[in-house]
Amino acid sequence: MSMGSLQGYHCDNIDIKKAQIEEAVRVLLQGLDEDINKDGLIKTPHRVAKAFLDGTRGYKQNVDDIVQGALFPEAGLDNNKVGHAGGVGGLVIVRDLDLFSYCESCLLPFHVKCHVGYVPSGHRVVGLSKLSRVAEAFAKRLQHPQRLADEICAGLQQTVDPTGVAVILQCFHIHCSNGFVKKVISAGSGVFGDESDPIWREFFSLLKFRMSIADKNFSDWCPSVANVDTVSIDMVSAVTSIIRSLGEDPSRKELVGTPSRFVKWLMDFKHCDIKTILNESVSKNSDIPTSNKQIYSELNLPFLSQCEHHLLPFHGVVHIGYFGVEEVSPTKKSFLESIVQFYGLKLQVQERFTRQIAETAAPVFGGDIIVVAEASHTCMISRGIEKFGSSTATVAVLGQFSTDAAARALFLESLPRLSSLS
Amino acid sequence: MSMGSLQGYHCDNIDIKKAQIEEAVRVLLQGLDEDINKDGLIKTPHRVAKAFLDGTRGYKQNVDDIVQGALFPEAGLDNNKVGHAGGVGGLVIVRDLDLFSYCESCLLPFHVKCHVGYVPSGHRVVGLSKLSRVAEAFAKRLQHPQRLADEICAGLQQTVDPTGVAVILQCFHIHCSNGFVKKVISAGSGVFGDESDPIWREFFSLLKFRMSIADKNFSDWCPSVANVDTVSIDMVSAVTSIIRSLGEDPSRKELVGTPSRFVKWLMDFKHCDIKTILNESVSKNSDIPTSNKQIYSELNLPFLSQCEHHLLPFHGVVHIGYFGVEEVSPTKKSFLESIVQFYGLKLQVQERFTRQIAETAAPVFGGDIIVVAEASHTCMISRGIEKFGSSTATVAVLGQFSTDAAARALFLESLPRLSSLS
Numbered sequence: 001m002s003m004g005s006l007q008g009y010h011c012d013n014i015d016i017k018k019a020q021i022e023e024a025v026r027v028l029l030q031g032l033d034e035d036i037n038k039d040g041l042i043k044t045p046h047r048v049a050k051a052f053l054d055g056t057r058g059y060k061q062n063v064d065d066i067v068q069g070a071l072f073p074e075a076g077l078d079n080n081k082v083g084h085a086g087g088v089g090g091l092v093i094v095r096d097l098d099l100f101s102y103c104e105s106c107l108l109p110f111h112v113k114c115h116v117g118y119v120p121s122g123h124r125v126v127g128l129s130k131l132s133r134v135a136e137a138f139a140k141r142l143q144h145p146q147r148l149a150d151e152i153c154a155g156l157q158q159t160v161d162p163t164g165v166a167v168i169l170q171c172f173h174i175h176c177s178n179g180f181v182k183k184v185i186s187a188g189s190g191v192f193g194d195e196s197d198p199i200w201r202e203f204f205s206l207l208k209f210r211m212s213i214a215d216k217n218f219s220d221w222c223p224s225v226a227n228v229d230t231v232s233i234d235m236v237s238a239v240t241s242i243i244r245s246l247g248e249d250p251s252r253k254e255l256v257g258t259p260s261r262f263v264k265w266l267m268d269f270k271h272c273d274i275k276t277i278l279n280e281s282v283s284k285n286s287d288i289p290t291s292n293k294q295i296y297s298e299l300n301l302p303f304l305s306q307c308e309h310h311l312l313p314f315h316g317v318v319h320i321g322y323f324g325v326e327e328v329s330p331t332k333k334s335f336l337e338s339i340v341q342f343y344g345l346k347l348q349v350q351e352r353f354t355r356q357i358a359e360t361a362a363p364v365f366g367g368d369i370i371v372v373a374e375a376s377h378t379c380m381i382s383r384g385i386e387k388f389g390s391s392t393a394t395v396a397v398l399g400q401f402s403t404d405a406a407a408r409a410l411f412l413e414s415l416p417r418l419s420s421l422s
Numbered sequence: 423m424s425m426g427s428l429q430g431y432h433c434d435n436i437d438i439k440k441a442q443i444e445e446a447v448r449v450l451l452q453g454l455d456e457d458i459n460k461d462g463l464i465k466t467p468h469r470v471a472k473a474f475l476d477g478t479r480g481y482k483q484n485v486d487d488i489v490q491g492a493l494f495p496e497a498g499l500d501n502n503k504v505g506h507a508g509g510v511g512g513l514v515i516v517r518d519l520d521l522f523s524y525c526e527s528c529l530l531p532f533h534v535k536c537h538v539g540y541v542p543s544g545h546r547v548v549g550l551s552k553l554s555r556v557a558e559a560f561a562k563r564l565q566h567p568q569r570l571a572d573e574i575c576a577g578l579q580q581t582v583d584p585t586g587v588a589v590i591l592q593c594f595h596i597h598c599s600n601g602f603v604k605k606v607i608s609a610g611s612g613v614f615g616d617e618s619d620p621i622w623r624e625f626f627s628l629l630k631f632r633m634s635i636a637d638k639n640f641s642d643w644c645p646s647v648a649n650v651d652t653v654s655i656d657m658v659s660a661v662t663s664i665i666r667s668l669g670e671d672p673s674r675k676e677l678v679g680t681p682s683r684f685v686k687w688l689m690d691f692k693h694c695d696i697k698t699i700l701n702e703s704v705s706k707n708s709d710i711p712t713s714n715k716q717i718y719s720e721l722n723l724p725f726l727s728q729c730e731h732h733l734l735p736f737h738g739v740v741h742i743g744y745f746g747v748e749e750v751s752p753t754k755k756s757f758l759e760s761i762v763q764f765y766g767l768k769l770q771v772q773e774r775f776t777r778q779i780a781e782t783a784a785p786v787f788g789g790d791i792i793v794v795a796e797a798s799h800t801c802m803i804s805r806g807i808e809k810f811g812s813s814t815a816t817v818a819v820l821g822q823f824s825t826d827a828a829a830r831a832l833f834l835e836s837l838p839r840l841s842s843l844s
Contacts, residue, residue: 039495072731073461074773077820078781081789085777085818092773093815125773127731128799132809198827205834206794206815309494309549351496351514351547355507359500367503372628377550387554388810393515393628396507398499405620412627 014053017245021049024238024245025311031235031263033271034347040308041347048311052246055102055109058140059247066134067159070127074120087124089163091199093117093206094131098388103173104142104254105222107239107262108313109378111388112139112148113170117203118156119163119191126160134159135167142248142255145171145221149187157189164190166203174313174378175223176268176304183221224261231263239263269306269346293323295411298333301340307377308347316375316391318357321411322365323400336361350375350394358396368399370411436475439667443471446660446667447733453657453685455693456769462730463769470733474668477524477531480562481669488556489581492549496542509546511585513621515539515628516553520810525595526564526676527644529661529684530735531800533810534561534570535592539625540578541585541613548582556581557589564670564677567593567643571609579611586612588625596735596800597645598690598726605643646683653685661685691728691768715745715788717833720755723762729799730769738797738813740779743833744787745822758783772797772816780818790821792833 022045029036029044036042076088084090099112116131138151153167166188173181191199239259243250250259301318318340322328328336343356350373358371374393401408444467451458451466458464498510506512521534538553560573575589588610595603613621661681665672672681723740740762744750750758765778772795780793796815823830 043491069465072771074771075777077777077818081781081784081820083780083818083820083824085780085793085820086773090773090777090819091815091817094812095815096812097809098811120773125771128772128814132812198831201827201831202817202834205831205837206817208813208839349494349496349547350550351508351512351542355497355499355512358505358507359503362503371507387519389520390516390518390554391630392550393513393517395513395624395628396499396505397512398503398505398507402505405623409620409623409627412624415627417630 018046018049018053020245021052021242022046024241025049027238028235028263028266028311031232031238032266032269032347034308040349044309044311047309051310051312052242054140055100056141056246056248058137061137061140063134063137063155063159066137067126067130067156070130071124071160072127073123074125076123084119087120087122089119089121091117091119091202091206092125092128093203094128095207097132097135099135099139101139101141101143101148103222104144105258105261106224106265107142107242107258108174108224108265110145110174111172112145114139114152115168115170115207116152116156117166117192117206118160119199121163122161126156126162131156142243142246142258144218144254145169145183145185146187146218149185153187153189162190164188164192164199166192166200168203168207171221173222174304174315176265179302181221181223183218222261224265231260231267235263235266236260266306266311269348271346292325294325295321295407296324296327297321297411297414298328298336299416301337303340303344303353303373303375305344305348305350305353305375306346308349310378311347312378314348314350314375314377314392316373318354319372319374319415320357320361321370321401321414322361323368323407324365332364335364350377350392354394354396358398362398366399368401369397370401370408371396372412372415440468440471440475442667443474443664444468446663447471449660450657450685450688450733453654453660454688454691454769456730462771466731466733469731473732473734474664476562477522478563478668478670480559483559483562485556485559485577485581488559489548489552489578492552493546493582494549495545496547498545506541509542509544511541511543513539513541513624513628514547514550515625516550517629519554519557521557521561523561523563523565523570525644526566527680527683528646528687529564529664529680530596530646530687532567532596533594534567536561536574537590537592537629538574538578539588539614539628540582541621543585544583548578548584553578564665564668564680566640566676567591567605567607568609568640571607575609575611584612586610586614586621588614588622590625590629593643595644596726596737598687601724603643603645605640644683646687653682653689657685657688658682688728688733691770693768714747716747717743717829718746718749719743719833719836720750720758721838723759725762725766725775725795725797727766727770727772727775727797728768730771732800733769734800736770736772736797736799736814738795740776741794741796741837742779742783743792743823743836744783745790745829746787754786757786772799772814776816776818780820784820788821790823791819792823792830793818794834794837 025045025048026036034041074087077083077085095115097114099114100109101112103110114135134155135152138148149167149169153165156165169185171183175181236259239262240250243255298320303318304315307314320336339357339360343353354371354373358369362369372393372395376391447467447470448458456463496509499505499507517537519536521536522531523534525532536557556577557574560570571589571591575587578587591607593605597603658681661684662672720742725740726737729736742758761779761782765775776793776795780791784791794817798813
């Protein structure tokens with residue numbers, strides 16, 4: 001296993017790598033029929049290059065360097081005592097390390113909750129933060145969950161040389177239509193080499209969640225599919241060039257289909273001005289006397305979109321409030337779902353997405369509407385800022401909702417407290 | 423308000439600053455009667471200097487630089503529509519940004535959950551991640567919660583120039599005996615300048631928690647006290663030198679008592695070999711026939727300790743399992759509490775802490791004991807790795823627990839699932 005850089009494909013000039021990625025991103029944006037000179041997009045190649053290079057910085061990190069100088073002598077039990085503790089046999093666990101990695105199959109980031117345990121030996125322990133740093137060094141590469149677990153485990157086993165290492169990863173991969181694909185993965189070495197050993201049961205007891213380890217079938221892990229026939233050769237070449245600039249070998253067998261999978265994902269967000277997919281045949285409600293109207297709402301309409309600043313997904317739910325005399329008909333509800341989906345499937349910013357939904361839906365509700373979008377932005381967590389757990393809300397108000405603070409308050413206070421984002 | 427560096431006190435040579443802090447930390451360690459050349463401590467001055475400089479890097483960050491280039495043109499509503507949306511009036515909120523700051527009163531880190539809202543104007547929005555970066559730039563300084571809220575608010579108001587900015591901070595300050603002091607703070611500008619304006623109610627509705635804003639009385643915020651009489655002048659001077667090296671003015675009125683407060687906090691963890699504070703008079707249980715014994719436990723004994731690698735607090739709970747014929751007597755429970763507290767109050771590593779408790783408590787339980795310590799380490803979250811929400815568990819087993827896997831499993835599976843750390 002290589003612990004450090006992939007020397008054969010490593011180009012040390014960061015400026016050249018950045019320029020190569022930026023050029024490739026411009027090809028991708030043009031393939032999406034976007035104007036690469038418009039304000040929100042002109043610096044997107046720069047931002048995407050920065051995010052990719054930062055998100056794969058692990059290729060330049062060496063586990064030996066991380067652990068070196070953080071191995072501390074630590075006594076075990078007094079000689080006359082029977083048992084395991086401290087630097088000789090006292091199980092150590094670090095739980096709930098949030099990591100982001102890049103799926104080697106499709107180049108989308110995936111979230112990892114990482115739990116590491118080890119059994120010290122030889123009267124020494126490793127600094128607790130190094131367990132996190134080693135995990136991070138392997139996460140910041142193009143990865144597959146099982147290899148990530150195996151590499152963290154082997155990396156710690158080789159450098160710390162303990163009685164055993166255990167790694168549990170909870171992995172979450174975004175899915176275009178179905179929330180997230182979740183997998184729980186394990187890897188063990190030394191005394192953790194045998195999954196039926198009681199030490200595994202002790203490790204699980206000390207984790208704060210209940211779960212079962214996935215079988216070794218990963219066929220449902222990355223939901224993207226390669227379909228070279230339908231994607232542009234130029235765009236595929238551009239992504240291949242990005243992979244090479246990150247220091248990886250695009251001909252590695254797990255990466256061969258990655259460029260076309262990434263392009264296929266992007267093409268779902270291709271620029272499109274035609275609204276014919278929207279059902280415009282729904283009736284307008286503007287002729288109902290205001291005095292008979294109450295506030296109704298449609299909550300938790302799911303959406304997936306793509307941030308135009310970083311080419312990274314954001315996803316969440318939309319809540320819509322309106323004045324009416326009854327709940328929306330199935331036809332209108334389906335109309336709202338179509339709008340939400342339609343405005344998600346393009347390069348977006350959340351503020352615009354919210355406004356567009358409000359403007360398009362308003363006529364159906366007599367012009368009085370309030371729209372709230374709540375989202376998790378991958379770009380807030382997979383880049384330098386790494387604000388796991390943060391979320392964003394944007395509001396658009398039209399007609400009566402813009403002048404009637406009590407109506408706004410009534411609707412906003414009716415929104416679900418518990419986040420539907422996960 | 424100064425948005426950038428405190429030029430008057432700023433020394434640009436990072437190596438000199440680092441060396442000054444390292445020298446000061448050596449003075450502090452000697453004041454704690456520690457051997458500064460022992461393995462776990464020899465690099466502590468280096469680690470502490472790195473942590474302090476990283477934790478106060480905000481002094482070198484300028485809000486203009488952060489926001490510049492991330493203001494994007496964004497349309498409001500079509501001309502013929504009444505309301506607020508997008509780049510003209512559409513409320514934008516970013517929630518649950520985890521930050522760490524340093525308390526200017528005592529130099530301990532405090533945790534902040536930050537929520538920022540603003541109302542765009544002039545057909546433009548700011549990149550969502552910049553709200554986080556601006557908040558971070560002010561958090562990474564010696565701070566007071568209200569000033570932190572005010573500075574984030576003013577920084578965004580001045581650079582983004584929106585219709586208004588709102589900031590809510592949930593702040594958590596570690597307390598030596600009582601968990602955490604919690605404060606909820608607000609700041610508002612522009613349309614958020616009036617706390618009774620309905621816009622505040624809308625902002626609150628979109629937060630995912632219920633809370634009341636603290637009154638402006640902060641007398642109970644930082645639980646540390648200055649007591650110059652009882653602390654070493656050399657140690658106080660050393661901390662004063664650290665503050666100066668961080669680019670701050672130690673004579674600023676909020677900082678005048680800080681060195682003695684920090685020293686007083688540290689002195690609670692002074693090296694001490696004498697165990698006379700422990701009540702050794704509790705009876706030994708070794709003469710009860712094994713066949714009559716069952717597993718009993720004492721759970722959730724709280725502790726506070728200080729990481730010897732980073733001079734930063736870690737805190738949590740200890741769970742103890744033993745074989746016996748009955749629950750522990752009040753005398754023995756108090757003995758266990760004393761042990762847990764005693765071994766916390768020194769410079770520690772969690773593995774040693776767990777072993778020491780096990781070794782000291784074992785004789786009282788016939789030599790058969792299992793000890794689990796669960797902790798949150800400030801050093802895992804307030805430095806570069808910033809793994810919010812991560813926690814650590816360490817285990818020590820003596821006597822029968824080391825050979826009887828079923829007994830270990832029985833005890834470990836009885837531990838509380840929900841974390842008592844917070």
